[in-house]
Amino acid sequence: MTKEENEKRLARLKAIVSNLPAKPGSYQYYDESGTIIYVGKAKNLKARVSSYFHKEVDRFKTRVLVSKIHDITYTVVNTEEDALLLENSLIKKYQPKYNILLKDGKTYPSICVTNEYFPRIFSTRNINRKWGTYYGPYSHIASMHAVLELIKKLYRPRTCRQVITREGVEQGRYKPCLEWHIHNCGAPCIAKQTYDDYQECIAQAREILKGNTRELQRTLYRRMQELAAEMRFEEAEAVKQRYLLLDGFCAKSEVVSHSITNVDVFSVTDDERTAYVNYLHVTNGSINQAQTFEMKKKLGETPDEILQIAILQIRERMGSRSREIIVPSPVDMTLDGVTFTVPQRGDKRTLLELSEMNGKQYRFDRMKQAEKLNPEQKSVRLMKEIQAALKLPKMPYQIEMFDNSNIQGTDAVAACVVFKKMKPSKNDYRKYIIKTVTGPDDYASMQEVVRRRYSRMVEEGLPLPDLIITDGGQGQMSVVREVVEGELHLDIPIAGLAKDNRHRTNELLYGVPPMVVGMKTDSELFRLLTRMQDEVHRFAITFHRDKRSKHALHSELDDIRGIGPKTRDALLKAFKSVKRIKEADIQQLTDIIGSSKAEIIFNHFNKKATI
Secondary structure (H helix, E strand, C coil): CCCCHHHHHHHHHHHHCCCCCCCCCCEEEEECCCEEEECCCCCCCCHHHHHCCCCCCHHHHHHHHHHCCEEEEEECCCHHHHHHHHHHHHHHHHHHCCCCCEEECCCCCEEEEEECCCCCEEEEEECCCCCEEECCCCCCCHHHHHHHHHHHHHHHCCCCCCCCCCCHHHCCCCCCHHHCCCCCCCCCCCCCCCCCHHHHHHHHHHHHHHHHHHHHHHHHHHHHHHHHHCHHHHHHHHHHHHHHHHHHHHHHCCCCCCCCCCEEEEEECCCCEEEEEEEEEEEHHHHEEEEEEEEEECCCCCHHHHHHHHHHHHHHHHCCCCCECCCCCCCCCCCCCCCCECCCHHHHHHHHHHEEEEEEEEHHHHHHHCCCCCHHHHHHHHHHHHHHHCCCCCCCEEEEEEEEECCCCCEEEEEEEEECCEEEEEEHCEEEECCCCCCCCHHHHHHHHHHHHHHHHHHHHCCCCEEECCCHHHHHHHHHHHHHHCCCCCCCCCCEEEEEECCCCEEEECCCCCCCCCCCCCCHHHHHHHHHHHHHHHHHHHHHHHHHHHHHHHHHHCCCCCHHHHHHHHHHHHCCCCCHHHHCCCHHHHHCHHHHHHHHHHHHHHHHHCC
């Protein structure tokens, strides 16, 4: 599209906008082919639609949407609620490209109670309303099986698939199956359990599936008391066992006070591209529906904008008629007969926190699944996290850490480990023998190593690290900064890992002067940094240990000119110690290593003795 054509397009669209009414309604945007690409709603159509065409629109995705618009239509309604409902129905019908849409990822199972003469109760993923009543769906499969197991213990509904009719039972057409013999079924097919009793059991099972467990408990308790008063103790005992089973189930499943009934709970957890909307339905303090939905952001929608459309779509999908909806913040919408609650404390606040926790856990699980399929994604995420925490100019692709190791200044060494994309790059590890420092001076040793490391990298034109992390607090950071910035004039960010009085790493420091970075010590990023710290410790200590071992194995024989390792080893094997070699005569030495080398060793030790 040429510049002139684009200007004509915008002029035509602005002419349409200028004639829009200042009333509530829904608006639709069309692309060049006449396909609806976006549906919106507004309290004031003219004000809302004109906002898309302001020059100061700063969201990139909104500018992309505007560049695709070739026509605009709208529908005026009486109220804002009607506009919201119309928007929802149009989104469902046309599935516009730039509208956020619910995404399940999979079909969750429901529990079906069939419409048969003797109904069956089972889980299924296939919904066909003409076969029975469905309860769910259940996103937590274990919860669904717990409910089915409770119903099985309480009411023993039949599990066989044969078609049973009243006439067939009266005519004795059926035979009991194994389930009756092992007491898992009352055998209504052979009239061992009456039709009325079976139907009463199914009715009570339906109440459990609806979440009305507390009311059912009260009914059972009253029935137990009535039977006991009538001296029907065996029947009362059977009812008591049901009551106790149900009470145990309620104790496990009840979340808050059972006075909270028929309530929907919504919360939103989002990242740059996706929002995760968690939905809970609570009856009598028990959650009987729970699910998290994914919604792909199309235009950088805010959590409040996402919540509005999600509430309508999810309630419709789940068949909810709750008159109260608990949300994390005020929503700019109204629904007929529905109250929106933003709890600050108490049982309702507990429910909201539970919903938020489930949404965050779902997001975390999805992130982990994605990172397993694409390990690079995890590295990029962690680099972005540390960039954000330290406010670095770019992601720290290459991180370097240093550590010193010595025993009272002897065999002093240092090590540098390199991490690229948050993973160890062992080919880039370096070992250093301290050359200019005498005695145990960690600060001077650190400065020597840093000076040698980066002056050489500058000379050779090698890429410098994006971040240096010192193994220590403010002192280590200061001496490293003196060399990096003061002497070498390099602009490399420097952070430090500080320890507490128990020698445990508990703080990440950064800045001038160094300040504690707000980061939880049990976070994934902080644990990774401490693993980096452990790696540089390991590398430095291993190098120091090797150097110390070589020093310990050094003997006086190594200092004799003309005597190599093989001769030394042969003598030590034969005489066991340097002392015995010193005491040996020339013939004993000749028998082991030959006359010429024997003469060298004999002369060396005897000259020393003479001196």
